[in-house]
Amino acid sequence: MLGKIFTHENRLLQRDQTTWIVVTLFVALMMYAAVNGRQEQEQRQGVAAETITAYQTRVVEARHEAEALEATMRDERRSLDTYDWGSRHPYNVGSSMGHPVALPPTPLALFAVGQSDLYPTAYKVSAASSVALGQTDQLENPFKLLVGHFDLAFVILFLYPLLILALTFALTAAEKETGTLRLLLAQPVGLSTLVWAKVLSRSALIVGAALVLTVLAFVMTGAAFEGGWGRFGLWLVITSLYGAFWFGLALLVNAFGRSAATNAIILAVCWLAFVVILPSLINVVASTLYPVPSRMAFITAMREETTVAEQQSSESLAKFFQDHPEIAPLSDDEANFAMLRVVRDERIAEQLAPVMVRFVRQQERQQRFVRALGYLSPTLVTHRMLLDAAGTGPARHTAFLDQVDAFQATWQEHFVPKYFANVAFRSADYDIMPRFEYCEETPAEVLDRLVFPVLFLMLATALVGGYGLRQYRQYPVVE
Amino acid sequence: MNRIRDELFLPLHKPLKTMITRIARKEYIEMIRDGRFRWAAGIVFALLAGSLIVGWKHYADVETQRAESQAADREIWVGQGEKSQHSAAHFGSYAFKPTSPLSSIDRGVLPYTGVSVFMEAHRVKEASYRPVEDANAMHRLGAVTAASTLQLLIPLLIILLAFSSFAGEREQGTLRQLMSLGLQRRTVALGKALGVVLPLMLLLAPAAVVGAVAMVLHAGPDAALWSLPRLLLMVVLYLLYFGLFIGIVLIVSARASSTRVALIVLLGFWLWSSFLVPRAATDIADALFPMPTSIEFDRAMQADYDQLPAWTDRMPAIEERLMKEHGVDAPDLIPVSVAGHILLEAEEDETRIYRKHFDALRDTYEAQNRVVQAGAVLAPMVTVKAVSMGLAGSDYAHHRHFVEAAETYRYDFVQMLNRDMVAQNASWDYRAGRAMWESIPTFTYESPGLGWTLSHHTIGLGLLGLWFVVVALAMPVAVTRMKIN
Secondary structure (H helix, E strand, O other), X not given: XXXXXXXXXXXXXXXXXXXXXXXXXXXXXXXXXXXHHHHHHHHHHHHHHHHHHHHHHHXXXXXXXXXXXXXXXXXXXXXXXXXXXXXXXXXXXHHHHOEEEOOOOOHXXXXXXXXXOOOOOEEEEOOOOOOOOEEEOOOOOHHHHHHOOOOHHHHHHHHHHHHHHHHHOOOOHHHHHHOHXXXXXXXXXXXXXXXXXXXXXXXXHHHHXXXXXXXXHHHHOOOOOOOOHHHHHHHHHHHHHHHHHHHXXXXXXXXXXXXXXXXXXHHHHHHHHHHHHHHHHHHHHHHHHOOOOOHHHHHHHHHHHHXXXXXXXXXHHHHHHHHOHXXXXXXXXXXXXXXXXXXXXXXXXXXXXXXXXXXXXXXXXXXXHHXXXXXXXXXXXXXXXXXXXXXXXXXXXXXXXXXXXXXXXXXXXXXXXXXXXXXXXXXXXXXXXXXXXXXXXXXXXXXHHHHHHHHHHHHHHHHHHXXXXXHHOOOOOOX | OHHHHHHHHHHHHHHHHHHHHHHHHHHHHHHHHOHHHHHHHHHHHHHHHHHHHXXXXXXXXXXXXXXXXXXXXXXXXXXXXXXXXXXXXXXXXXXXXXXXXXXXXXXXXXXXXXXXXXXXXOEOOOOEOOHHHHOOHHHHHOOOOHHHHHHHHHHHHXXXXXXXXXXXXXXXXXXXXXXXXXXXXXXXXXXXXXXXXXXXXXHHHHHHHHHHHHHHHHOOHHHHHHHHHHHHHHHHHHHHHHHHHHHHHHHHHXXXXXXXXXXHHHHHHHHHHHXXXXXXXXXXXXXXXXXXXXXXXXXXXXXXXXXXXXXXXXXXXXXXXXXXXXXXXXXXXXOOOHHHHHHHHHHHHHHHHXXXXXXXXXXXXXXXXXXXXXXXXXXXXXXXXXXXXXXXXOOHHHHHHHHHHHHHHHXXXXXXXXXXXXXXXXXXXXXXXXXXXXXXXXXXXXXXXXXXXXXXXXXXXXXXXXXXXXXXXXXXXXXXXXXXX
């Protein structure tokens, strides 16, 4: 019976002009978003790749230069231990050149720009500075950052629910108002079967379209997407779930038997609350309750510490050697520039640690608060999940930064003893210096983060939809 | 005979006026008694009031921190100890961006632009530390500010208030009765419009008055003087915008076949104007005026930089010039610092290159923003958004103005130090002290005036005016052609 009504409903939908308007709009929006996102992603991918190639080229050049220098020195029978500023100076390699690192975008980054337009294109790991990584900011129009991108995530989060509501606000209300519902129910069919068929036919249409269009958008990129399958699957699951939630909500609102116009207004208000008002409100409350201290005060604190550290760096050098006997110089040589830098930076980092901790702690508090209150709005939950699936959210970036931090420690361990030992950086040393390999998060890790919100959204959908179905038992078929 | 004519014609505008107010009164009472309106208005008012309070607190906090930081930075500069002038130029100082009291209403692009500029020798930098980098990821979904409430929610409220004005009365059959009274249709339309304006004013007037009073009381006299005309214009801007929306809603309500159609068309327009057009317009602007990537930008600048003569290449020419100027025949006899002269010349060349590239970049941003403004053809909201943040002093143009002021200051103080080096005939071992650091003036910044701000929004304001004229002309036509049955 369900099958028969389902087919019948599909036929009705096909004859309805609204359906075609909605579907055409949806196709146009999704395709525009996909094309748009693709350009953004290509640009970002290019920058990440270029950063790494440029660095590799520089290393090769510097190595050749060092080799050439060493050849001359051998010819002139000079000791290879002496060095000047340049490719054989450990500070030049370890700190001035440093090691730029960039986070490559995932194949799914075109679906959701997310935070990726805010993160720096590249960070510079160097042996000397441990306060903050040097960074190259992206060039992006602030107005564009403010307005937001027209990407797939925007279409899914903002517009897809509206299209769903356009097809469902008169689920049974229209049939009741025209009186056909009475006729239908005179046939051997239950109201719940009818409602199920109506919901299923509409969700098959619109959620189906969302999935097909997403696949199309993905194929359209033409990029090889190894490692993208898991993320892609997750994206499809999240899209379906989010759609299911709005269907459940529409079912619930319809179940109370109000007129189609009233349903439309109630659903529009729900959309406004979940998509526009709640997210903005939660943000403002979070940043008011847990304000992150001003960076301006941080800058002055850092400067004060730097000045003090610079003025005292020679005396702190002595103290530093007490703390680090393993790298204390063998001779009583004058502390050189590289050493002073290391000592200064370590001191600044030490002094600023409490300030940094305050920042991080406050940010974490804000994050936790937003995350907890985020469950008030399915849009916020879905937003977080979509960014995680696309790998353009804070989670993947934080994981990347953790790897960079670990790498910086390795880099420092490798170079700082060389600064203190006052030895030349030989051409052969170029081959054994540490290199950063980004280790992509596994689908399991992503899934692990998403399990709870996915379950939550499922539960919310089940509760809303289930309550709706129950309420339908008391549906006033006759006015 | 004459008396009759007098009675017929003379007091004509008097009943006209009373009719308009009567219709307005009826609409007004209907709305005030409608529970849905009371709820919606209550929520919007709470959001408006709340966001104003939060916005003000945020502004006050940031402004205090800025003033403290700027003072602290000056202390650090003055107390940097004895060093050579050039070391001091590298030690540099920070310019912290002040915000206007009106940014508590509209934060504009402030979260997305840096709060400080580091000013030192040889280098021009973009402002760094964008507040959004410290915000959580959800921030991108928007934040409630007074501006977003005014731009997004009030139009929605207007739609809710007025979408059934004509369509609803037609469906109930009361439009026929109303028209049978022999009223001019224009009168009815004006009455209906006024009926929406009154409850809206009830909502907005207290917020505007409280806002203005708070500003006068708490901002300093200078800031208040700067802000008040802008606040006034902001009020005018938003009133125009709401008037425009009321006009559009009434036109749609008059022409739509049913209330349902009217509501769908209006909500569609709201969505179009609030979310689709701004996003699409920035994308189109980006396509028309593409930005270089950070790598391309740096590379182009470096390429120009590499063309500059090296230190050693500058020396012979400068030595020769100075020897001639001072009438000596050996470089050692030159009575001023050669290094100082080289630094002066190099700084000039370097600054020219940096400024050229940064100007081009910033011009691209502004060209993009002009394209976005042209998007006002499709949706008036785009202009309102841009002009509102312009008036609040929180748009990109104001940010640029600040960054350029900092750059001017940077160049001047670096060259002052270099000139001092020349004058003192200082070698690298020369140590200048506190007196020298104190002689460098403190960095102060003056926000641009109202005329400057408005000149950045001519396209948008022109288009907004055009919308207004079109709607004002279309309204009587729509109402005259309106179907009664």
